[in-house]
Amino acid sequence: MSTLTAPPSTQLSHLAENLIGSEIIRIAGQINQRIAAGEPIANLTIGDFDPKVFPLPEAYVNEIITAYREGHSNYPQANGMEVLRTEVSRFISRTQGLNYTKEEVLIAGGARPLIYAAFRAIVDVGEKVVFPLPSWNNNHYTFLSSGQPVAVQTTAANRFLPTADDLRAHLSDAALVAVCSPLNPTGTSFTADTLAEICDLILAENARRAGEKPLYLLYDQIYSALTLGDTVHVDPVSLRPEMRPYTIYIDGVSKAFAATGVRVGWAFGPERIMQKMHSLLGHVGAWAPKPEQIATARLLKQEAVVSDIIEHHKVLITERVEALYAGFVALRKEGFPVDAIAAQGAMYLTVKIDLQGRTLPDGSTLGDAEDVTSFLIREAKLGLVPFYAFGAERNDPWFRISVGTLRMEAIPAIFDNLRKALVTVR
Numbered sequence: 001m002s003t004l005t006a007p008p009s010t011q012l013s014h015l016a017e018n019l020i021g022s023e024i025i026r027i028a029g030q031i032n033q034r035i036a037a038g039e040p041i042a043n044l045t046i047g048d049f050d051p052k053v054f055p056l057p058e059a060y061v062n063e064i065i066t067a068y069r070e071g072h073s074n075y076p077q078a079n080g081m082e083v084l085r086t087e088v089s090r091f092i093s094r095t096q097g098l099n100y101t102k103e104e105v106l107i108a109g110g111a112r113p114l115i116y117a118a119f120r121a122i123v124d125v126g127e128k129v130v131f132p133l134p135s136w137n138n139n140h141y142t143f144l145s146s147g148q149p150v151a152v153q154t155t156a157a158n159r160f161l162p163t164a165d166d167l168r169a170h171l172s173d174a175a176l177v178a179v180c181s182p183l184n185p186t187g188t189s190f191t192a193d194t195l196a197e198i199c200d201l202i203l204a205e206n207a208r209r210a211g212e213k214p215l216y217l218l219y220d221q222i223y224s225a226l227t228l229g230d231t232v233h234v235d236p237v238s239l240r241p242e243m244r245p246y247t248i249y250i251d252g253v254s255k256a257f258a259a260t261g262v263r264v265g266w267a268f269g270p271e272r273i274m275q276k277m278h279s280l281l282g283h284v285g286a287w288a289p290k291p292e293q294i295a296t297a298r299l300l301k302q303e304a305v306v307s308d309i310i311e312h313h314k315v316l317i318t319e320r321v322e323a324l325y326a327g328f329v330a331l332r333k334e335g336f337p338v339d340a341i342a343a344q345g346a347m348y349l350t351v352k353i354d355l356q357g358r359t360l361p362d363g364s365t366l367g368d369a370e371d372v373t374s375f376l377i378r379e380a381k382l383g384l385v386p387f388y389a390f391g392a393e394r395n396d397p398w399f400r401i402s403v404g405t406l407r408m409e410a411i412p413a414i415f416d417n418l419r420k421a422l423v424t425v426r
Helices: 014-018 023-036 059-070 082-096 111-121 138-144 162-171 194-207 241-244 271-284 288-300 303-334 369-379 408-423
Strands: 105-108 126-131 146-152 175-178 216-220 247-252 265-268 336-340 348-353 398-402
Touching: 014 138, 023 369, 059 288, 059 303, 082 288, 105 175, 105 271, 111 138, 111 175, 111 216, 111 247, 111 265, 111 271, 111 398, 126 138, 146 162, 175 194, 175 265, 175 271, 194 216, 194 241, 241 247, 241 348, 265 271, 271 348, 288 303, 303 336, 303 348, 303 408, 369 408, 398 408
Parallel strands: 126 146, 126 175, 175 216, 216 247
Antiparallel strands: 105 265, 247 265, 336 348, 348 398
16 A cells, blocks of 8 residues: 655746746637637737738748758857848848947847847846836846836827836936837837937936946837838937947847748847857857848848838738728727727737726626726637736726738628627626
8 A cells, every 4th residue: 555645845946936927828828729619709919920911921931941952950150140140230231220240240049039138138136127018028038137127107198108207217226228119019119209318318327327337228129120101210329329338229030021930030239248148148049040040141132122021011011000990990989988099110009998897788897907808809709918918007908909910801800899899888
């Protein structure tokens, strides 16, 4: 007869035990389960592209296949293939007028490891990281870096982008400011004046520190090629060249080329910071595959092809966000408690669905945004991401729509279903 013994302790590290998973992935997973069970839900949650709607450009596909056939299947250079770093340097100069050498460029397997490496290279244990709410993953990267989060609430009046006044009180003892433009989740973009004022704050703070550890700016511009309408992408060093020693840029192919699965990202900034980030990622092995790096370098050389690809994607995104925006404006005019902010970039539309505290036909009341999210999935057959997934309060009525999987012919049914659901709420 066996003797039962107590199971061994399953307690892990503080980081593992306290890391919070992605709320976006959780919501998307629930929706996909319902779709697999036969429910016709429009899943507009994940910031990804459906290859059937946004196929990988044929020119890129051909270059990747060629690189594999040429046998480029061994390890890449740890800081990125020289040919790609050279072409990224030229691409930056061509598109933004910024002059960064190949030694100031670092390649990795997408933007995520580069953001992580930037946080780890800059932030010491307990140091403050300032970032706006809503924003994507800054809270998680701060936790992974053992930093102290300073989350600054933004407002719809400013299109959910932080202003100098929002940040001013938080910079005196911070290590890093992390911002993104065009912004995930809102699809809105900094103006030159707003970003210049933030840069001036950082420059003034670094002048005050006089030889102490500087305050750095992480500038995530992964959506920079996808500005919409008459919006012009702006960046710190173009506006204030004095920001160059303090600015780390994040960019890559995933959004501009609808190449989220290709996993080629780049950072650029002060050479010493790139070297330290390279050392960190060298231990992790977060390299972009060598064939994809070779292919990306060859694609970037083809200026007209690249321009055509980006313009085509902007057309596809624009027609989707404009149709959705018009639909929400129409619902608002009909008296429903919804609103929207016109998109300026990326692949997102910000919408307001203010149903909290309202009563359903069964007499129950919708509580926080999680209740509203579940109601939309269940009754409107519509999956959106609430802003609390980006750090906002759980009673925040704003949501992100991602259009990367959206077919234009599906939009009328989306609004028919949403209208029918909204009618039932009082």
